[in-house]
Amino acid sequence: MLEVRLQGHRRFFAVQDLLQLFFGRAEILESENLVRVPQGPCLTLTSRVGEGEVSTLRPDGSGPRATQPEDSHFLGRLIRVQLYDVLARETGRHFPWGSLTGIRPTWLVTERRREGWSGLDIARELVHFYRVSPARARLALEVERTELSQLTALEPGDFILYIHIPFCPSRCGYCSFVTPAGVARPAAEHLAYVTALLEDMDHFFQSSLWRSFSAAGRRIRALYIGGGTPIALAPEALDLLVGWLQEHDLLLGGTLERTIEAGRPDFFSPTVLGRLRDAGFTRICINPQSFSDELLQAAGRPHGRRESEAAFAMARAAGFPEIHMDLIGGLPGSTGATVLADIRHALRLGPQSLTLHALAPKRGADWQDFVFQASGDLVQSFDAAYRLLRRSGYLPGPLYRQKRIMAGLENCTWALPGAGGLYNTAMLSDRVDVLGFGAGAMSKRVVAPGELRRLAAPREPGLYISRLAGHGQSRLALWETEL
Ligand code: SF4
Known part of the structure; x- marks a missing residue:
C-alpha cells in the first residue's frame, strides 16, 4: 500500500x-x-x-x-x-500533462498571459517546472491562440445560453450523465420536463432583470442544446421546445451559432433534422464515438458504423453549415490502431470539427471496476491522430480534461478554420456569462477576470421540476447585484 x-x-x-x-x-x-x-x-x-x-x-x-x-x-x-x-x-x-491534474490545463497559459509572459517562457515553465510534455505545451499554446481568435466575435456583456435535456434511450457503460431514472422515460415525462423547462425560461426572459440587460444591449451570442440525446425526446416534447425557440427568435436573433448535440446516430431522421434546421440551428453534433461495431457493442451503444454514416449524410442533406463529431479513444478492446482508424474514417466523412475524447468513466457509471491505467499506446495514438488532423487542415481548439481520464490525456476539439464551436470556447474560457436552463445546467456569472459565481440546477429531472420556482429566483439573484 x-x-x-x-x-x-x-x-x-x-x-x-x-x-x-x-x-x-x-x-x-x-x-x-x-x-x-x-x-x-x-x-x-x-x-x-x-x-x-x-x-x-x-x-x-x-x-x-x-x-x-x-x-x-x-x-x-x-x-x-x-x-x-x-x-x-x-x-x-510519465503523463502528457505532467503534474497538472486540473480540468483545464490551458488555464495556466491564460494566467501567465495576463501577467505578460511570452509564449516561449510559458512553454518553458510548462515543460521544465510542471513536467508537461513538449507536445502538450505546444498544444496548450495553439489552443489559446484559437480560443482568443474565436472570442474576438464576442463583446463584453454578451451571454451564451445552454439548455439541458437529461434523457437518453439507454445508458452507455462509461456514462453517468443520465441517472437511471432518466433512461428511456415515457413521453409524458419528456413533455412534463420540457413544459417546466420552458416555464423556467419564460420566468427569466420576462423578468425586469432581462429587460434591463436587453436595454443595455446585452445579447445571447451562442445557443447549445445538450444532453443526453436531445433528438430522442418524444416528438411532442421536441416540437414544444423547438416551437418555443422559433417563437423567441427575437431573443436569439443575435446568436452567431446555434448547436444541437443530437448525439446518438440511431435517432437521426430527415424529418427531425429538417425541423431543427428550419428553427435556425447551424451546428449539429453527431456522436459516433467509434466506427468499430465491436467496440460500440461492448460500450453498450445500440448503433454501429452504418448508423453514424447515415446520420452524417442526413445532417449534410439537411444543410447544417457545421457538422461536428465526437470520438472516444481508449474504449475497452481498442488499440492505438483503432483510434487512428476512427480518425481516418471521420476525416473521410469530412466533419467541420471533431472532438477526440480520452475515455473517462464517470463515478456512478456501470463500469465501476474499470482499471485506470497509463497507456503509452493510447498517448502515442493521440499524438499520431493530432498529426493527421494538423495535416488535414484542422486546428486545435477547446480542450479540457475529466476526472479519471485515461492515461492523463485530454479531450480536444479540432476544427477547420472558421468552425469549432463558439459556445464551447466561450464556456471553457470562463470569460463569458452562461445562462443555463434544465436539470443539472450550470449558470455562470463572470464578476471580474478570474472571479466567477456559479449556480447549478438540481441534476435529477424530478427535483428540477419540483424546485423550479426557487431555482429560478436563485438564478435571477446571481445577476441582480449588477443592477
Ligand atoms: S448517449 Fe451520451 S449521454 Fe447518453 S448514455 Fe451514452 S454517453 Fe451518456
Whole structure:
C-alpha cells in the first residue's frame, strides 16, 4: 500500500489528485493526515511544509526539497510537482500533462498571459517546472491562440445560453450523465420536463432583470442544446421546445451559432433534422464515438458504423453549415490502431470539427471496476491522430480534461478554420456569462477576470421540476447585484 502523510499542510485534494493520476483511486483519511492507495506500491512518503521548506520525502529522508513559496496557489502546485517526480521515478511512468491534474490545463497559459509572459517562457515553465510534455505545451499554446481568435466575435456583456435535456434511450457503460431514472422515460415525462423547462425560461426572459440587460444591449451570442440525446425526446416534447425557440427568435436573433448535440446516430431522421434546421440551428453534433461495431457493442451503444454514416449524410442533406463529431479513444478492446482508424474514417466523412475524447468513466457509471491505467499506446495514438488532423487542415481548439481520464490525456476539439464551436470556447474560457436552463445546467456569472459565481440546477429531472420556482429566483439573484 502507498501512503502519503501530510505534515504542516492540509492539501488533501492536491495529493489525492496526483495519486489518482498514477493509480486510479486514492482514499483520504483526514483524521490521520493521510492519503493512501491500497493497490499502490509498498511505500510511505511524507509531504511536508514548514520552516521555510516544502519537501516530499521517503523514509530514508531522500526526495525533493524546495524553498516554501508565499503564494498559496503555487504551494499546492509545488506539492504536486514534488509528488509527481517521486512517483514518476518509482513507477517509471510519465503523463502528457505532467503534474497538472486540473480540468483545464490551458488555464495556466491564460494566467501567465495576463501577467505578460511570452509564449516561449510559458512553454518553458510548462515543460521544465510542471513536467508537461513538449507536445502538450505546444498544444496548450495553439489552443489559446484559437480560443482568443474565436472570442474576438464576442463583446463584453454578451451571454451564451445552454439548455439541458437529461434523457437518453439507454445508458452507455462509461456514462453517468443520465441517472437511471432518466433512461428511456415515457413521453409524458419528456413533455412534463420540457413544459417546466420552458416555464423556467419564460420566468427569466420576462423578468425586469432581462429587460434591463436587453436595454443595455446585452445579447445571447451562442445557443447549445445538450444532453443526453436531445433528438430522442418524444416528438411532442421536441416540437414544444423547438416551437418555443422559433417563437423567441427575437431573443436569439443575435446568436452567431446555434448547436444541437443530437448525439446518438440511431435517432437521426430527415424529418427531425429538417425541423431543427428550419428553427435556425447551424451546428449539429453527431456522436459516433467509434466506427468499430465491436467496440460500440461492448460500450453498450445500440448503433454501429452504418448508423453514424447515415446520420452524417442526413445532417449534410439537411444543410447544417457545421457538422461536428465526437470520438472516444481508449474504449475497452481498442488499440492505438483503432483510434487512428476512427480518425481516418471521420476525416473521410469530412466533419467541420471533431472532438477526440480520452475515455473517462464517470463515478456512478456501470463500469465501476474499470482499471485506470497509463497507456503509452493510447498517448502515442493521440499524438499520431493530432498529426493527421494538423495535416488535414484542422486546428486545435477547446480542450479540457475529466476526472479519471485515461492515461492523463485530454479531450480536444479540432476544427477547420472558421468552425469549432463558439459556445464551447466561450464556456471553457470562463470569460463569458452562461445562462443555463434544465436539470443539472450550470449558470455562470463572470464578476471580474478570474472571479466567477456559479449556480447549478438540481441534476435529477424530478427535483428540477419540483424546485423550479426557487431555482429560478436563485438564478435571477446571481445577476441582480449588477443592477
Ligand atoms: S448517449 Fe451520451 S449521454 Fe447518453 S448514455 Fe451514452 S454517453 Fe451518456
